[in-house]
Amino acid sequence: MAAIDLDKVLDKAWADKSLPEILGAPVAALKGVSERDGELLEEAFGVKTVADLAELKFVRWAQALAALDAAK
Incomplete structure (x- = not known):
């Protein structure tokens, strides 16, 4: 899995937090x-x-469809 630049995906207040803190944010x-x-x-x-969003079935379905499209 590719590394992620937390500064690009999180508000500044969260960029230095631990992963468990971010997932619970x-x-x-x-x-x-x-x-x-x-x-x-x-x-x-x-x-x-954030964890709830990551686990949302609709998000997972959309990601799976996008992956299928990328694989063709």
Whole structure:
């Protein structure tokens, strides 16, 4: 798996946190995700944390479809 530049995917306040802290963080810890976006994700899908978002079946399905397309 490729390395990830945390400064590119996390808000500054979260970039120096441990992985367990990041996974337990609200989704607004992700760069480009607002507090309101987080509220809407919770309302629509029950997503409260970065880990919840990563485990969301719709995200996994979309990733699998994108991988299939990339493999062709």
